[in-house]
Amino acid sequence: MSTVTTSHALPVYLPQQFSGRVADILSDGSMIVESEGRGWHCRRAASCLLTPEAGDTALLARSSDEKLWLLAVLERGKPQQAAQILVEGDLNIATRGGSLTLNSERQLALESHRLQVKSSQGDCSIGNLEYRGDELNARVTLSRWIGERCESVWHTLTQLSEVIFRQVSKTEHVRAGQLDYQAEDYARLHARSTLITSETITKIDSEQIHVG
Numbered sequence: 001m002s003t004v005t006t007s008h009a010l011p012v013y014l015p016q017q018f019s020g021r022v023a024d025i026l027s028d029g030s031m032i033v034e035s036e037g038r039g040w041h042c043r044r045a046a047s048c049l050l051t052p053e054a055g056d057t058a059l060l061a062r063s064s065d066e067k068l069w070l071l072a073v074l075e076r077g078k079p080q081q082a083a084q085i086l087v088e089g090d091l092n093i094a095t096r097g098g099s100l101t102l103n104s105e106r107q108l109a110l111e112s113h114r115l116q117v118k119s120s121q122g123d124c125s126i127g128n129l130e131y132r133g134d135e136l137n138a139r140v141t142l143s144r145w146i147g148e149r150c151e152s153v154w155h156t157l158t159q160l161s162e163v164i165f166r167q168v169s170k171t172e173h174v175r176a177g178q179l180d181y182q183a184e185d186y187a188r189l190h191a192r193s194t195l196i197t198s199e200t201i202t203k204i205d206s207e208q209i210h211v212g
Helices: none
Strands: 017-025 031-035 038-044 057-062 068-075
Touching: 017 068, 031 057, 031 068
Parallel strands: 038 068
Antiparallel strands: 017 031, 017 057, 031 038, 057 068
């Protein structure tokens, strides 16, 4: 439970900078900071990236118009809790002529209503990747997949293409309830040995049939 300390007017002997303990966070975002037995009403400075919490030790500064600003959090009251960096409005983190690295020993999480990633080149290396989503659309000029094993399970699979080339060095197995092949021009089946069997009916129908 947070406690509210009465705020005092600034005396003339108040130093330009001093430290205190955050006693309460008000609804408008301002704070009450205790120092030397008194509570001082201050606002969070734009340069204070770490969000102050009750119990933190903070650095305060007095401006020329006699306003108090919380410049920085010197020591967290509850270091076991997650620290938060919060700003109002948009935030842009940029480097000029260098690189930007985000590193976490345990977990790196990105959460947003919309995620946009744009780069001329990319390199992604993940040991195990699990993706869950409702819809995936990809438009690429060239796609290459190289691996040792591929497993795919679909309720319905539709593929449209002008040319398809598939080469299998050993054995290809197809198990289907019904199999229907249709070619507009011609169909060719060639092998060293060809075996066609059926349990009930085998039918060959054409205007001309050549055997041998």
